Structure formats: structure tokens, C-alpha cells
Amino acid sequence: MNEEVYRFNCYVENKPGVLARIVGLISGRGYNIQTLNVGPTEDGTVSRMKIDILGTARVIAQITSQLQNQVNVIEVTCRKL
Amino acid sequence: MRTGARALVESLEKAGVEVLFGYPGGAVLDIFNCLPEAKFNFVLGRHEQGSAHMADGYARATGKPGVCIVTSGPGATNTITGLATANIDGIPMIVITGQVALSLIGTDAFQEADTTGIARGVSKHCFLVQSADEIPQTIAEAFYIATHGKPGPVVIDIPKNCQQALTAAKYPERVSLRAYHPESTATVRQLNRLAKLINAAERPVLYAGGGVIASGAASDVAALAHRAEIPVTTTLMGLGSFDEHDPLALGLSGMHGSAAANWALHEADLILALGVRFSDRVTAKISEYAQRATLVHVDCDPASINKNVRADLGIVADVKDVLTTVSSRVKTATHPAWLKRIADWKRLKPLGYRPLHDGVIMPQAVVEAIDRASKGRAIVVTDVGQTQMWAAQYFRHNRPRHFLSSGGMGTMGFGIPAAIGAAFAQPDETVVAICGDGGAQMTFEEVVVAVEHRLPVVFVVVNNGCLGMVRQWQELFYAKRYAGSILGSKGRMTIERIDESALDYDYLPDFVKLAEAHGAKGYRVIDPAKLEPTIKKALAARKTAVVEVIVEPRANVYPMIPGGKSVTEMVFD
Structure with a gap:
């Protein structure tokens, strides 16, 4: 399967350790994050993370459901760039 | 108002904890100071890995979360194997770790480790508590997370100053997490x-x-x-x-x-x-x-x-x-x-085995003897490797929560402490641990815990003088080069620089003496005719016992699908 760049949009609770858990989940599986952008939303208790990853559709689907499983992740969307 | 430590103990009581496994140390002394008044029992392990596996065994035997408390630094790092074991098998568990005071975090303080950082990849979730006020809510959330969705272990790291500070925070009646809603139903x-x-x-x-x-x-x-x-x-x-x-x-x-x-x-x-x-x-x-x-x-x-x-x-x-x-x-x-x-x-192609030498016990027969001696009712707790596979194959499993084994992680050393945890959970059941001589040596120190609590666990050590599964793979796939897999006094590779001619024993340790040193009854079986009677005797005594069975060292686990092959390429012996 072809590797392509996908962009994850994650809305997460703004708590210590959340960024580390999400980045660890991706890097621990041997995938390289190409771009990472984290910032606040209008709701100060929620942060938004934009993560670009190179991977196959299958791997991306796997990462998406792993992200959704995380206790502090409110919403995940993913699209091909 | 009461201290964070007192609030923690109260919260554990509210969460329904019946038994707390663990090991004390500097960063959890405030919590231990509250234990004498607690409504649950405390079980002192002999190594934090053992305490974590006990909590895991308790959870596997009941479905309820097992709870374990350890100190900061090495106490916390010693639970990592236990966390990984529970995590991959989806076992609900709570591990409470002490942490140095918030003001000291990041200063390389004595017994400081980045526990949540280390535990992140081997747990379902981690909390680093920031104030005493958070403690009751965090405990409630941890139990919720451990038991909802796919179960798993949750770590709660509590800095010492949060244990000492005063708080009026109450244990919540209900838990609702903003982002975690794992329930899903079929359409x-x-x-x-x-x-x-x-x-x-x-x-x-x-x-x-x-x-x-x-x-x-x-x-x-x-x-x-x-x-x-x-x-x-x-x-x-x-x-x-x-x-x-x-x-x-x-x-x-x-x-x-x-x-x-x-x-x-x-x-x-x-x-x-x-x-x-x-x-x-x-x-x-x-x-x-x-x-x-x-x-x-x-x-x-x-x-x-x-x-x-x-x-x-x-x-x-x-x-x-x-x-x-x-x-x-x-x-x-x-x-x-x-x-x-x-x-x-x-x-x-029925499941079966043939004796390799007359008068030598086949390891599979040990499992069959345990099945018969316990009338198929034992809670079988395994260690990892060949004995685990034989326990899986030759015991006629017939009810849930009666085969407890480290499946995904394949953690050697799991068997003894997990059996103890199961015995605390199900005191009226017969609990039998089936270990190899390799795995038994990894956590044998915990046998003391079974003895002092008068748990009638029978630890069966299937002794083949080697790390059987490693030896099997070396025999089949590595040209019979048994590097590092022989525990007895014969057949060591020269790299180990052991002068076999100078050794006056066949193997170490002597598991009967080891059992006795730990206060347990020790039995050794060499004669096939004595196998089942000895196991029966050990089970009937309802006392902590170690049964060492000397078995055929060259027995292999079959059938087998070699790595990378398909099921049509099964090997039968």
C-alpha cells in the first residue's frame, strides 16, 4: 500500500501529559511526525492538535482508533493531504 | 478536613477495595500511616513486581480491579513489568505510586523517577496528582477508566506533599468523563x-x-x-x-x-x-x-x-x-x-505425547495429574513458556476465570505472585501455580506471602533444568546451540566459562530446601508412579506447598506452527 501524508485534527483536554501520550502513541509505533501544531481553542480547557504523518491508509486507520481510545481525546478527524 | 493520604484511603474504601497489595517506602509513608485504620486488608509483597502481579492475579480471578501501592523511583519502576502484563491482556488494575514533593520534581531528587512518563506506554492511563483536592476525584476516575471499555491498568502518581496537605474534597457519587465514552452497541x-x-x-x-x-x-x-x-x-x-x-x-x-x-x-x-x-x-x-x-x-x-x-x-x-x-x-x-x-x-491428530525415556516423568503428565487430582476444578495459574503451553493444552478447561496466564506479554515470573493474588480473591478455591524452574526463580520470594497468610496455594515447579521454550527454539531453529538456556550443571556452552567437572550437583537451586526456607512444605517427585499421589496429598493438606517435579528435559511443545508458516504447515513432533 502507498504511503501518503495524512493530517489528524485532535481536540484534546488541556491537561499535562496529554501531548506526551499522543506523541508517544505515534512515535512508539515507529511513525515519524512531519508537522505538529498545538494551540488553545476558544474554550480554554480544550486544545487542538494538528499532526501530519506519512503512512499507509491501514496504519492511519489504526492510529485514528488508537487516538480515539485515549482518555483525554475528545474528537479526532483525519484527512489525506 | 483531612490529609490527602487519609482522603486516598477513604476513596479506596468507597471504591470497594477489599485488599491492597504493595510495598512501602519514603514517598508513600503518609499513606501507610493511614493503613492501620483502613477497612481493607494490606498484603506486603517482597518485591514490587510481585505486588503488581498479585493485584493482576486478583483481578483475573474476580474481574474486579486489583490495587497495588508502591513508593517512588525504584518502587514505581519495579511495577512496569506488571503494568505491561496487565495492559496487553486488558486486566483492570490500579497502581498507586508515591512521588517526590511537587517542588522537588525535576531536580533529580532521591528516589525520583518520571513515573507517568515511564508508565505511559504500558498502561491504559496515568494521572500525576497536582494537589490533595484532586485525590478523591482522581481515584474515582481511575477505577472508572480501569473498568470501562477495554479494561486496563491505571497509574496514579501522588507527590508526597499532596499526601500531607489538607483537603475537604469528597469522593464523587458518579463519574462522568468529558472525553472518554467507550460504550458502544451493535446497530x-x-x-x-x-x-x-x-x-x-x-x-x-x-x-x-x-x-x-x-x-x-x-x-x-x-x-x-x-x-x-x-x-x-x-x-x-x-x-x-x-x-x-x-x-x-x-x-x-x-x-x-x-x-x-x-x-x-x-x-x-x-x-x-x-x-x-x-x-x-x-x-x-x-x-x-x-x-x-x-x-x-x-x-x-x-x-x-x-x-x-x-x-x-x-x-x-x-x-x-x-x-x-x-x-x-x-x-x-x-x-x-x-x-x-x-x-x-x-x-x-489428537493431542498427545510419547514418553522419551522409561521412568522419566513427561511434563505434560504433570498437567494431567493436576487436572485429575483437582477434579478439573483448580484455578490454574501459569508462568510462561513450555509449562504454560502444556497447562493450556492438557488441562481440560471448563469454567471462566480458572486459567490465569500472561498471554500477550509472556511475563516470566508471573505465576507465583498471580497465584497468590488469585488465592486472596478466591479463598475457598483450589489454586495451583504451574511454573518452570526458570520462571519460578524470578519471583520465588513471594512464596513467603502465601505462607504467612496461610494460603493453600500449591506451586508446582516443573523442573527440566533448562529454559524449555528457549531450548526448544534453539533445537528446532538455531542448530541446537543452547546458548544461555541450560540451568543445570551439564550442557553449558563454553561462553559461560563454567567448569562442569568441578560441579558436585546436578542442578540448583534445591526447590525443596528453598520451599522449606520460605516456610512452605516441599515435595520432590522423580518417580512417575508418585506424581499424582503427591499432588493429591499436597492439595489435600490445604497448606502452602511447593511440588518440584523432575521431568524429561528434552520434551517439546507440539503441535507447533513455526513462525512465519501457515496452519497447513503444522509440525506434530
């Missing part, structure tokens, strides 16, 4: 399609995993199997979810599974995979796995569906919910041709 469409597939199948197989046990669905699996006459195979984690005395039982599938189970999966036209994750130890060569079957995968964890094998119908839901709702749509059926084919396989 009507999915259920209709599932029923249609079952009703149309000619060669169906039920494939039950640990999720069946976790969701309490064993009786529903049996009901479906009997209603539609579907043979049942289980994963290692699923053993006990279906009675192996039942004619529909195929036993274990996978690398060391039965021929009938593996071939049935290979030829099936419908596989109903319930609460499994398709481990590589089960699928063998993935590109050839179950090619003829429509694959239905029911699991509470969305990440496990389509992870290793592609499901034709993936249902993210509780297994029990799905089975109870689908049952009324499933027609009664028979599959005589399919069952005949399976019966032929069972006759052609």
Missing part, C-alpha cells in the same frame, strides 16, 4: 447481518477470546454454540470460556493449538471472533489466515478491529450484549458434515 443492521451470516453458514466456527471472559459472556457463547451447532475454539486468554468436555469444543488454537482447531479455522466459511485481537501467535502467517471465511469480529475495542486481520463485519460492542440480542434471530441448526470433518481431524 440493528449489524445484528441482522450477523444473524443472517450465522443462519447461512455451513462451516461456522466460534472463536472465543479473553473478551468473552471479561464481558461475562461464557454462558452466552455456549448457548449460541448449542443452538446453531457451532464448534468453539478459544485463544489462550479465552481458555475456560467454553467447557472443553463439550463435544463442540476444539480447544486452543494458534501456534500450539490443536490440529482440529487450526484446521477448522482454516476451512471455515464463517468465523465468529468474539473478544479477540488476532495476536500473531494465533494467526500464524497472516496472508494465509482464514482465507475461505467470512470473518465477523466483535470486540469492545475499536482499535482491535481491522488491526491484524480484515473483518468482513466488525462490531464494536460488548460481546455479551451482542450475543444476547442476536440469539433470538439465530435459527437452530445442525452441521453434520462439518462436525464429521472436525471429528476426523480430532481422531487423526
Whole structure:
């Protein structure tokens, strides 16, 4: 399967350790994050993370459901760039 | 107002904790100072890894979270193996770790480790508590997370100053997490399609995993199997979810599974995979796995569906919910041709072994003797390796939560402490640990805990003088170069620089003396005729005992699907 760049949009609770858990989940599986952008939303208790990853559709689907499983992740969307 | 430490103990009581496993140290002394007034019991392990496995064994035997408390730094790092073991098998567990005071975090303080950083990859979730006020809410959330969705271990790291500070915070009556809503149910469409597939199948197989046990669905699996006459195979984690005395039982599938189970999966036209994750130890060569079957995968964890094998119908839901709702749509059926084919396989390739030397006990016979001596009712707790596989193959598993084993992590040293945890959970049951001489040496210190609490656990040490599974792979795939796998005094590789001629013993340690040194009764069995009577005697005594059985060192686990091969390439001996 072809590797392509996908962009994850994650809305997460703004708590210590959340960024580390999400980045660890991706890097621990041997995938390289190409771009990472984290910032606040209008709701100060929620942060938004934009993560670009190179991977196959299958791997991306796997990462998406792993992200959704995380206790502090409110919403995940993913699209091909 | 009371201290954070007192609030923690109160919260554990409110969460329904009956027994707390653990080991003290500087960063949890404030909490230990509150334990004498606690309503639950405290069990002192002898190593934090042991305490973590005890909590795990307690959880596996009951389904309730096992709870363990340790100090900061080395106390916390020693639980990492226990966390990883529980995490991969989906076992609910709470590990409370002390931490240095918030003001000292990051200063390389004495016994400081980045516990949440280290534990993150081997736990379901981690909390680093920031104030005493957070403690009751955090405990409640941790229990919720450990037991909802796919269960797993949760770490709560509590800095010492938070244990000492005063708080009025109350334990919440309900827990609702903003971002974590793991409950999911099958849609009507999915259920209709599932029923249609079952009703149309000619060669169906039920494939039950640990999720069946976790969701309490064993009786529903049996009901479906009997209603539609579907043979049942289980994963290692699923053993006990279906009675192996039942004619529909195929036993274990996978690398060391039965021929009938593996071939049935290979030829099936419908596989109903319930609460499994398709481990590589089960699928063998993935590109050839179950090619003829429509694959239905029911699991509470969305990440496990389509992870290793592609499901034709993936249902993210509780297994029990799905089975109870689908049952009324499933027609009664028979599959005589399919069952005949399976019966032929069972006759052609039954599970079995041949003695290699006269008068030498075969390790498989030890498991059979435990099955007979306990009338099939023991809670069997295994260590890892050959003995684990023989315990899986040769005990006729017949009820859930009676086969406790480190499946995913394959953690040597699990058996002894997990058996102790199970014995605390089920004091009226017969608990038998089946360990090799390798694994038994990793956590033998915990036997003391069984003795001092008068737990009638029988620890069976199947002694073949080597690390059997490692030795087996070296024999089969590494040209019989037994590097590092021989524990006895003969057959060591020269690299180990051991002068065998100067050794005046056959093997160490002497497990009978070791048992006695720990206060347990020790038995040694060499004569095959004494095997079952000795195990019976040890079980009847209802006292902590170690039964060392000297067995054939060259026995291998068969059948076997060698790594990277498919089920059609099973090796029988």
C-alpha cells in the first residue's frame, strides 16, 4: 500500500501529559511526525492538535482508533493531504 | 478536613477495595500511616513486581480491579513489568505510586523517577496528582477508566506533599468523563447481518477470546454454540470460556493449538471472533489466515478491529450484549458434515505425547495429574513458556476465570505472585501455580506471602533444568546451540566459562530446601508412579506447598506452527 501524508485534527483536554501520550502513541509505533501544531481553542480547557504523518491508509486507520481510545481525546478527524 | 493520604484511603474504601497489595517506602509513608485504620486488608509483597502481579492475579480471578501501592523511583519502576502484563491482556488494575514533593520534581531528587512518563506506554492511563483536592476525584476516575471499555491498568502518581496537605474534597457519587465514552452497541443492521451470516453458514466456527471472559459472556457463547451447532475454539486468554468436555469444543488454537482447531479455522466459511485481537501467535502467517471465511469480529475495542486481520463485519460492542440480542434471530441448526470433518481431524491428530525415556516423568503428565487430582476444578495459574503451553493444552478447561496466564506479554515470573493474588480473591478455591524452574526463580520470594497468610496455594515447579521454550527454539531453529538456556550443571556452552567437572550437583537451586526456607512444605517427585499421589496429598493438606517435579528435559511443545508458516504447515513432533 502507498504511503501518503495524512493530517489528524485532535481536540484534546488541556491537561499535562496529554501531548506526551499522543506523541508517544505515534512515535512508539515507529511513525515519524512531519508537522505538529498545538494551540488553545476558544474554550480554554480544550486544545487542538494538528499532526501530519506519512503512512499507509491501514496504519492511519489504526492510529485514528488508537487516538480515539485515549482518555483525554475528545474528537479526532483525519484527512489525506 | 483531612490529609490527602487519609482522603486516598477513604476513596479506596468507597471504591470497594477489599485488599491492597504493595510495598512501602519514603514517598508513600503518609499513606501507610493511614493503613492501620483502613477497612481493607494490606498484603506486603517482597518485591514490587510481585505486588503488581498479585493485584493482576486478583483481578483475573474476580474481574474486579486489583490495587497495588508502591513508593517512588525504584518502587514505581519495579511495577512496569506488571503494568505491561496487565495492559496487553486488558486486566483492570490500579497502581498507586508515591512521588517526590511537587517542588522537588525535576531536580533529580532521591528516589525520583518520571513515573507517568515511564508508565505511559504500558498502561491504559496515568494521572500525576497536582494537589490533595484532586485525590478523591482522581481515584474515582481511575477505577472508572480501569473498568470501562477495554479494561486496563491505571497509574496514579501522588507527590508526597499532596499526601500531607489538607483537603475537604469528597469522593464523587458518579463519574462522568468529558472525553472518554467507550460504550458502544451493535446497530440493528449489524445484528441482522450477523444473524443472517450465522443462519447461512455451513462451516461456522466460534472463536472465543479473553473478551468473552471479561464481558461475562461464557454462558452466552455456549448457548449460541448449542443452538446453531457451532464448534468453539478459544485463544489462550479465552481458555475456560467454553467447557472443553463439550463435544463442540476444539480447544486452543494458534501456534500450539490443536490440529482440529487450526484446521477448522482454516476451512471455515464463517468465523465468529468474539473478544479477540488476532495476536500473531494465533494467526500464524497472516496472508494465509482464514482465507475461505467470512470473518465477523466483535470486540469492545475499536482499535482491535481491522488491526491484524480484515473483518468482513466488525462490531464494536460488548460481546455479551451482542450475543444476547442476536440469539433470538439465530435459527437452530445442525452441521453434520462439518462436525464429521472436525471429528476426523480430532481422531487423526489428537493431542498427545510419547514418553522419551522409561521412568522419566513427561511434563505434560504433570498437567494431567493436576487436572485429575483437582477434579478439573483448580484455578490454574501459569508462568510462561513450555509449562504454560502444556497447562493450556492438557488441562481440560471448563469454567471462566480458572486459567490465569500472561498471554500477550509472556511475563516470566508471573505465576507465583498471580497465584497468590488469585488465592486472596478466591479463598475457598483450589489454586495451583504451574511454573518452570526458570520462571519460578524470578519471583520465588513471594512464596513467603502465601505462607504467612496461610494460603493453600500449591506451586508446582516443573523442573527440566533448562529454559524449555528457549531450548526448544534453539533445537528446532538455531542448530541446537543452547546458548544461555541450560540451568543445570551439564550442557553449558563454553561462553559461560563454567567448569562442569568441578560441579558436585546436578542442578540448583534445591526447590525443596528453598520451599522449606520460605516456610512452605516441599515435595520432590522423580518417580512417575508418585506424581499424582503427591499432588493429591499436597492439595489435600490445604497448606502452602511447593511440588518440584523432575521431568524429561528434552520434551517439546507440539503441535507447533513455526513462525512465519501457515496452519497447513503444522509440525506434530
